[in-house]
Amino acid sequence: MMAAHSFYDVVIIGGAMIGSAVAWWLARDPGFHGRILVIERDPSFAEASTSHTNSCIRMQFGTEVNIAISRFGLAFIRSFRDHAGADAPEISLDDFGYLYLADDRASADRLCAAQALQARMGAGTRLLSPAQLRTAFPFMRWDDVLLGSHDPGEEGCFDGGTMFSEFRRRARRMGVEEIRAEATSLRKVGDRITHVELSDGNAIACGHVVNAAGPRAAKVAAMAGIAIPVEPRKRYTFTFEAEDRLPRKLPLTVDPCGIHFRSDGALYMAGCPPQADDACDPRDFEMDHSIWEDRVWPALAARVPAFERIRLRNAWAGHYAYNTLDQNALLGVHPAVSNLLFANGFSGHGLQQAPAVGRGIAEHIIHGGWRSLDLSPLSVARLAEGGHSPKPR
Known part of the structure; x- marks a missing residue:
């Protein structure tokens, strides 16, 4: 299946839980009016971490930012219909x-x-x-x-499977496109990604790119000349x-x-x-x-x-x-590439952190920074700065 357009405002590499959460939050935001493309190498998700998760959520972290993410995640699970719509199922x-x-x-x-x-x-x-x-x-x-x-x-x-399927279903309803392909390289001019090249030989022009490639995240980052410890x-x-x-x-x-x-x-x-x-x-x-x-x-x-x-x-x-550095997520924009956003390195916390991270990455794309919840302690920029956040339990 080929993409319907040659240019997308946001191209998301990886369509499992994190990528789908970003797409859903973007599509439902009244401040966003662009096109969204999700690139997924295997739409069956047979090898995705999302498909093999134990789907749990906990408050017991040792850092403020991770606890805040979980507090929102818990509230989101309990009020899923308020966010997704009255026709949405409840998340047990x-x-x-x-x-x-x-x-x-x-x-x-x-x-x-x-x-x-x-x-x-x-x-x-x-x-x-x-x-x-x-x-x-x-x-x-x-x-x-x-x-x-x-x-x-x-x-x-919690029922992460239902949440995941609802993210995808509702995002498609709002115009998000999905294609089966693998990103093979990223064209870069200056500090910006201009195109995502695909395994089928096509190249998609883009405004922003989101790396939501799960265990393959380091491979995608390397296409932009960035090394991440995932x-x-x-x-x-x-x-x-x-x-x-x-x-x-x-x-x-x-x-x-x-x-x-x-x-x-x-x-x-x-x-x-x-x-x-x-x-x-x-x-x-x-x-x-x-x-x-x-x-x-x-x-x-x-x-x-x-x-x-x-x-x-x-x-x-x-x-x-x-994430071999500190087992915390790597989020947001790396200083080397201004339009490549990272949502990687969750180290087993991805499903429970998807609601907050999806919202945060969407807000970062639309508004240029974190809005509802300050996720800056998890910024991928800390790799370039030589720092890191404390290890969670």
């Missing part, structure tokens, strides 16, 4: 919360500092002593834990059935051993990185099935005795678009 949220665990004093101190910041910003995070943890979650072992941090009611799993990192997910069901929903528990696990409807879900957490090919979705037997199941059983009797139901691999 299973708010079982996140439960972070600390097994040493340094980790406990970080939980305390983060909780104080979260509380100042309106989040309901609470710190739990070992005694309080035993009372709240008596089916878990707590001998090695010094402190827990839990936010019931504001964190959990690479595909593999992440494993396992769903399993427990012979003995737990008496309450299991929050998304981030265990000090490096795995996480939670309720998943009638089942349970666990996840972890590979033992060697290195960059991988963005087409590599091969599972390491030994990690379940050797690492994940033993860790589950050590924390939750009932998980000694479980049956694996499904397993898959997906990719983080991992």
